[in-house]
Amino acid sequence: MHTEFTDQLSDYLDDDLSSVERDTVEQHLRGCAECRAVLNDLKRVVAEAQTLPPRPPQAELWNGIADEIKGTGLGTKGTGVGARHHPTPVPFRLAFTMPQLAAAAVILVAVSAGLAWRIADGAARARSAVIVASGAAQPGDNPGGASAAVPVERDAPLSPSIVQVAYADAQYDAAVADLEKALKLGRGRLDASTIAVVEHNLQIIDHAIAQAREALAADPANSYLSGHLVDARRRKLDLLRRATELTSETD
Amino acid sequence: MALSGETSIQARTGDPDVALAAAGDSSAFERLYRAHVVRIHNLTRRMLGGQEADEVTQDIFVRTWQKLAQFRGESAFSTWLHRLAVNVVIERRRSFAIQRGRMSDDVAALDGLSVAPARADLTVDMEHAIDQLPPGAREIFVLHDVEGYKHREIAVLLDIATGTSKRQLHRARMLLRGYLSGD
Numbered sequence: 001m002h003t004e005f006t007d008q009l010s011d012y013l014d015d016d017l018s019s020v021e022r023d024t025v026e027q028h029l030r031g032c033a034e035c036r037a038v039l040n041d042l043k044r045v046v047a048e049a050q051t052l053p054p055r056p057p058q059a060e061l062w063n064g065i066a067d068e069i070k071g072t073g074l075g076t077k078g079t080g081v082g083a084r085h086h087p088t089p090v091p092f093r094l095a096f097t098m099p100q101l102a103a104a105a106v107i108l109v110a111v112s113a114g115l116a117w118r119i120a121d122g123a124a125r126a127r128s129a130v131i132v133a134s135g136a137a138q139p140g141d142n143p144g145g146a147s148a149a150v151p152v153e154r155d156a157p158l159s160p161s162i163v164q165v166a167y168a169d170a171q172y173d174a175a176v177a178d179l180e181k182a183l184k185l186g187r188g189r190l191d192a193s194t195i196a197v198v199e200h201n202l203q204i205i206d207h208a209i210a211q212a213r214e215a216l217a218a219d220p221a222n223s224y225l226s227g228h229l230v231d232a233r234r235r236k237l238d239l240l241r242r243a244t245e246l247t248s249e250t251d
Numbered sequence: 252m253a254l255s256g257e258t259s260i261q262a263r264t265g266d267p268d269v270a271l272a273a274a275g276d277s278s279a280f281e282r283l284y285r286a287h288v289v290r291i292h293n294l295t296r297r298m299l300g301g302q303e304a305d306e307v308t309q310d311i312f313v314r315t316w317q318k319l320a321q322f323r324g325e326s327a328f329s330t331w332l333h334r335l336a337v338n339v340v341i342e343r344r345r346s347f348a349i350q351r352g353r354m355s356d357d358v359a360a361l362d363g364l365s366v367a368p369a370r371a372d373l374t375v376d377m378e379h380a381i382d383q384l385p386p387g388a389r390e391i392f393v394l395h396d397v398e399g400y401k402h403r404e405i406a407v408l409l410d411i412a413t414g415t416s417k418r419q420l421h422r423a424r425m426l427l428r429g430y431l432s433g434d
Contacts (some may be wrong), residue, residue: 016402041428048377048431055378061309062284069277069311132332182333199297207285 002028006038013042054216056208172233179240186247198243205239208232269328273319280319287329291336297393298338298340306403307343311336334365337394341408380430384423391416392423 005028011017012025029036187195212229268286271279291311296304296345315332381389381397390409394400400408402416404405409416 006425007421009294010419010424016417038428041432042424045424045427045431049381049392052377052397054289056289057305057308059305061288061292061305062281063310065312066281066282067278069280069316070388082285097317104328107307112308159281203285211289 001034002035004034005029005035009035009039009042013039013046049220053210053219056211060204131211172237176237176240179237180243182244183240183247186244189247190243194246198239202236205232205236211237266328269319269324270429271320272316274378280316283315283328287332288312289333290329294333294336294393294398295340297378297397298390299390300382303343307340313338314339333398337408338396341390344386376431377427380427382429386428388423388426392427395420396424396425399431 005025007023008021012022017025029039043179183198190198209229209232212232216226216229255326268279268282272283286422288308292304292308294382295307295311297309313334315335318335322328381392384392391405394405394408402413405411406413
């Protein structure tokens, strides 16, 4: 490896060399396979860095922030700028209320139920493992709502590592719409804190769905993102289902 | 007729939540948090490592809340927030570096990166590889190659020479190349 040239390869990649320097490097690259290989590796590193998929934080951070900002006296609408004061930031704790922990447990149960789930009579049942994205969102798709990816059943044999993903699954959309309608009708039977927790968790899941869809649009073949999206959609469905069951249990 | 502060910000940014949050609406601020937390957390995690990311992300949003009254809507809220986040991260990095005596432009400090065995899936390893970079190199690599900052911007942010930024970036890329290829 010729370090006098490889040391210039980042500047070459970033177009930060003078025309004379650039010509010299290019002339060398034409005759040096080793330095060409280094350049190709550096291109891969840069490309990887530019396409890193977004990863949401694993913990819910909002509660600690909410606790802090309430301490500033701006926790309620209309307090106004003049009332603002600036306490020294203190170390944060990840705080969860009991209802939130309960909701988290609901979600965990839903997740542990696995990929084998059913939307309607004998319908969509996930079979194989990992997922591959089929492309960009379709027209009319609602980013925060009920039209992201779900696994769909296929009769034809699939690759062991691939499950097809549909972006506009009518059964899923209908199931979510039905559950949302039932929840709306029954919400009067739930106490306010339960409703708040359910709505808060739905917001989180919708946000996760939107983030996963955005990332998948940029990297449609990323199986991690596809799995994340399917998982988030399933969580939404299961959370809606459990919340609706709660309304009927209180009858 | 002059616009009120809230209306003025909304008019300039097109985002009612920014104006509402600036006026003290914590629900609007939570919506802003939900919209931006992933990007901010990714920035902090990649620049500081996973252990610090949660706390620093929270610190960034608390400071954002405290400084929202200073936001004039002259740039996009996301740009303003990102710049604030970068400044908080750099400030935090400096305090770590001073504590640990690692504040140096000396690129020889980059030589300690361990080499991982070669793996086929670069994407899987990339986050881990970035986390393995020495702090100074990681900071510049993330700002330049992940976040898209220019060397001259990084030089101002970090108070270093542009040439130092370029050298550190190249060293970071070469270390990542070696790490990811198993050399």
